[in-house]
Amino acid sequence: MELVVFYSFAALVFFSAIFILFTKNVIYAAFTLLLTFVGIAGIYVFLMADVVAVTQVMVYVGGILILLIFGVMFTNKLQNGKILTSHQYPLIAGLLGVGVFVLLISLIFKTDFQSLAWIQEITHQTHKNNHPASTIEPIGLQLMTHQVLALEVVGVLLLLALVGTALIAGRKV
Missing domain, CATH: 1.20.120.1200 (NADH-ubiquinone/plastoquinone oxidoreductase chain 6, subunit NuoJ)
Structure with a gap:
């Protein structure tokens, strides 16, 4: 099957x-x-x-x-x-x-x-x-223990990209 x-x-x-x-x-x-x-x-x-x-x-x-x-x-x-x-x-x-x-x-x-x-x-x-x-469990444990700093940095970078996009879009409208 x-x-x-x-x-x-x-x-x-x-x-x-x-x-x-x-x-x-x-x-x-x-x-x-x-x-x-x-x-x-x-x-x-x-x-x-x-x-x-x-x-x-x-x-x-x-x-x-x-x-x-x-x-x-x-x-x-x-x-x-x-x-x-x-x-x-x-x-x-x-x-x-x-x-x-x-x-x-x-x-x-x-x-x-x-x-x-x-x-x-x-x-x-x-x-x-x-x-x-x-x-899923080993990757989650790895992300939340050994790679937590990198995960947080990526989150902040994505937030900055979102804010920058909103600012650029706001100026053109």
């Missing part, structure tokens, strides 16, 4: 990415990107990378994709028509895509995943506890 769900997520990512590649309507591509991001988050869950899956949904789906859709829809409203893409160099893009795909597949087959220490640790914890180990 798990294999069927995993391959369903993989098929969702593959076919939605292919649709994005071949559609000329930017709005359809932006909305289909949602399916791609959700499918990738589902694959991360199956890889026992729950933090990455939650980050994928929160950052990419909740932030970047919504911003992209608003930008496309706002631009579409200004031009009073559809925004279409053009495929200027399909042969070069296709060859580049196939080259990257072949490179990634060759790297996957050359990598010995069983020798990686973190995979052995997760596999050992899974067999010991009869359920997959969560990565």
Whole structure:
């Protein structure tokens, strides 16, 4: 059953990415990107990378994709028509895509995943506890103990960027 769900997520990512590649309507591509991001988050869950899956949904789906859709829809409203893409160099893009795909597949087959220490640790914890180990607790403990200063500095920098953006936007309005 798990294999069927995993391959369903993989098929969702593959076919939605292919649709994005071949559609000329930017709005359809932006909305289909949602399916791609959700499918990738589902694959991360199956890889026992729950933090990455939650980050994928929160950052990419909740932030970047919504911003992209608003930008496309706002631009579409200004031009009073559809925004279409053009495929200027399909042969070069296709060859580049196939080259990257072949490179990634060759790297996957050359990598010995069983020798990686973190995979052995997760596999050992899974067999010991009869359920997959969560990565959220160790990352949370690390952030709140050893990395708390860096976390606070990043928070202050983001706050300063938000205040600066509000000041710049206030002057132009």
